[in-house]
Amino acid sequence: MTNSRLYIPQGSTATAPYALDIDPERAGWTHSSLRIVELDAGGTHLFTTGDSEWIVLPLSGAATVRIEDKTLELLGREDVFSGVTDFAYAPRDAQVQIASGAGGRFALAGAKCERRLPARYGPAPEVPVEDRGSGTCARQVRNFASADAFDCDKLIAVEVITPGGNWSSYPPHKHDEHRPGVETELEEIYYFEIEGPNGFGYQRVFPSREGGTDVLAEVRTGDAVLVPDGWHGPSIAQPGHAMYYLNVMAGPGEDREWRICFHPEHTEGYR
Numbered sequence: 509m510t511n512s513r514l515y516i517p518q519g520s521t522a523t524a525p526y527a528l529d530i531d532p533e534r535a536g537w538t539h540s541s542l543r544i545v546e547l548d549a550g551g552t553h554l555f556t557t558g559d560s561e562w563i564v565l566p567l568s569g570a571a572t573v574r575i576e577d578k579t580l581e582l583l584g585r586e587d588v589f590s591g592v593t594d595f596a597y598a599p600r601d602a603q604v605q606i607a608s609g610a611g612g613r614f615a616l617a618g619a620k621c622e623r624r625l626p627a628r629y630g631p632a633p634e635v636p637v638e639d640r641g642s643g644t645c646a647r648q649v650r651n652f653a654s655a656d657a658f659d660c661d662k663l664i665a666v667e668v669i670t671p672g673g674n675w676s677s678y679p680p681h682k683h684d685e686h687r688p689g690v691e692t693e694l695e696e697i698y699y700f701e702i703e704g705p706n707g708f709g710y711q712r713v714f715p716s717r718e719g720g721t722d723v724l725a726e727v728r729t730g731d732a733v734l735v736p737d738g739w740h741g742p743s744i745a746q747p748g749h750a751m752y753y754l755n756v757m758a759g760p761g762e763d764r765e766w767r768i769c770f771h772p773e774h775t776e777g778y779r
Contacts, residue, residue, distance in 0.1 A: 518730030539758035540695040541618035549611040560618040564596040569612015574605040575627035588752040595630040619758030621661035647676040664757040670745040677741035679774040684737035694759040696735040700727040707749030
């Protein structure tokens, strides 16, 4: 049931210097983007933000991020399973350089936007960490750029750690309609990493409307799944292998909000 357009296997969108390169044109939507850049020791990467705002998020390693005349030192982390990281925010219409003395891997989460906000540093200790769910649906959510934790114009981004054998993104939920106060329209990217060798997980997206998105994908480190619409969840981690995913969201609404609707048949006791 894997949709070849919405399931993005590792390397399938690689365009030097990016190991993953998803922009609105590639995704077939209007706002959300994600790139993964891998730097060797002493490596640098220079890019222009254009009409989008971006967050530079270390997946592994540290970096110096220069955004025009501002220099931000990112301490980073060993890997995504070792804890929360600091990050850098780059506004639209700016030039950004990422330099890493020891090398590393860095996610660039982006969204087309209108306002030009100031470049800023996001300290790791200020990232809200939420334990969500219980039992086999327990997971950790790192709300580093959630709508109520860090100011952006359009971009919303969080990290989730799902213990091996657990389900997350559950109950299935959606955010594909503009219903003020109830639901916001947001395009979403899931980017996955699995702890340990040969680990895998599963991601489900199913239709919320006639002809809507329908995906069941086995995911491994470096894979991504696009969610233009539909009920998404569960995200299932293989027993013995924790699963990480980075969620990148943005949409056309005037207000930057994360309002979701849970599937009415799967909500009992799991919110």
